[in-house]
Amino acid sequence: MHPKIESAFNEAENRYLHPEELGIITQYVESLPKRMHAYCTLRDKEMTIMQQVADQLVKTLPGETTEALERSIKNALLVMRYCAMGMLLNNEAFVKERLHTWMGQSMKAYHSQTVDSALYELLTQSLNQSLTPQQLSFFNPMLAAAQAEFLPQDQPLTAAALGW
Amino acid sequence: MISVADLLVNDRIPGSYFATDAYVRSDLEMGLLENRQGDRLIALPETLIQAIYSGLDKETGQASRLVLFNCGRWWGKNFYARFCAEVTDYYGIPLSNMAMVEFMQALQQCWITHGWGKVDLDQSYQHRGFLVIKGWNSAFARLALKHEQPVCYLEAGILAAFFSQLTGKDLHCIQTTCESMGADCNRFVLGLAKRLEPAETMVTNLAHDAIMQALCGEN
Numbered sequence: 001m002h003p004k005i006e007s008a009f010n011e012a013e014n015r016y017l018h019p020e021e022l023g024i025i026t027q028y029v030e031s032l033p034k035r036m037h038a039y040c041t042l043r044d045k046e047m048t049i050m051q052q053v054a055d056q057l058v059k060t061l062p063g064e065t066t067e068a069l070e071r072s073i074k075n076a077l078l079v080m081r082y083c084a085m086g087m088l089l090n091n092e093a094f095v096k097e098r099l100h101t102w103m104g105q106s107m108k109a110y111h112s113q114t115v116d117s118a119l120y121e122l123l124t125q126s127l128n129q130s131l132t133p134q135q136l137s138f139f140n141p142m143l144a145a146a147q148a149e150f151l152p153q154d155q156p157l158t159a160a161a162l163g164w
Numbered sequence: 165m166i167s168v169a170d171l172l173v174n175d176r177i178p179g180s181y182f183a184t185d186a187y188v189r190s191d192l193e194m195g196l197l198e199n200r201q202g203d204r205l206i207a208l209p210e211t212l213i214q215a216i217y218s219g220l221d222k223e224t225g226q227a228s229r230l231v232l233f234n235c236g237r238w239w240g241k242n243f244y245a246r247f248c249a250e251v252t253d254y255y256g257i258p259l260s261n262m263a264m265v266e267f268m269q270a271l272q273q274c275w276i277t278h279g280w281g282k283v284d285l286d287q288s289y290q291h292r293g294f295l296v297i298k299g300w301n302s303a304f305a306r307l308a309l310k311h312e313q314p315v316c317y318l319e320a321g322i323l324a325a326f327f328s329q330l331t332g333k334d335l336h337c338i339q340t341t342c343e344s345m346g347a348d349c350n351r352f353v354l355g356l357a358k359r360l361e362p363a364e365t366m367v368t369n370l371a372h373d374a375i376m377q378a379l380c381g382e383n
Contacts, residue, residue: 069166103180
């Protein structure tokens, strides 16, 4: 559950909820059937989406071994499942906690950053075709939260980043 | 051509078994901590760890190091059996078939989730027959009585037993640097007892690199 909603539920003994807090709950409740629908779409199209990505990935990176590609695809399937559940719960923290450190470490250990960068670009394209803009608006924040856990972020050009 | 459907076994993809939020569960009414298999976990209060240290020191003096090491060995043996069973059950492959990367990740996450700090493997001396385990934020180092030498005998015992079981060789473990002495991390050297023996006396006056050089130079 979204941390804001969870904290609102803790206020029962203190006060009735403020309109903005009720607004957050209403927003979530109203979005739940749509989230469910998006979740079912992802569940039903999981194989189609990822097969599309896999086929493109093989073409994009012909030099990579099948083993490396398969490992990244398998990880991406897992990331998708976590993100889908995160979307249902409306909770990015769920996605982050489940992926925290280990996925990034695994990618680093297998030097799979090139494959993964290409894979997530293709995945984004594939998702754009499979989900409606509204479904994407539910799903994309989860995927972004997941990617922040393992794909290298562009660092701002600061003195500290340059080691000055 | 990659078939995505063939990548799944029983439609599942194992994630991080020891992920903290998934692994530790609590039952407030019963006052219990459990792992995701329903096995009991115990929480060690700082006071208890401190009391174990000071009690042992008072009762057994210098022998407390050996007592802690042997307790660690016992703990490590059981820990290995549980780790093995849980990991095998979750990932569906025996530990021996697991890639080193995945094994280390599981161990590292397991260490974090049990609240023992962080660990990492340093393989620089592997070709010379020694494994170095680095550890950070150990409560056992923080709460120990201060000495002029490393104090994590319990962890050394755990690691010795764990890696002995894993490799099928009787390994010993000696700690060369300790957070309690202001070091950046705790370093544990694992190897055959006979080859590690000379390091026992070096830990009081030599740095880690010098100890490793001395150990490797012997061959």
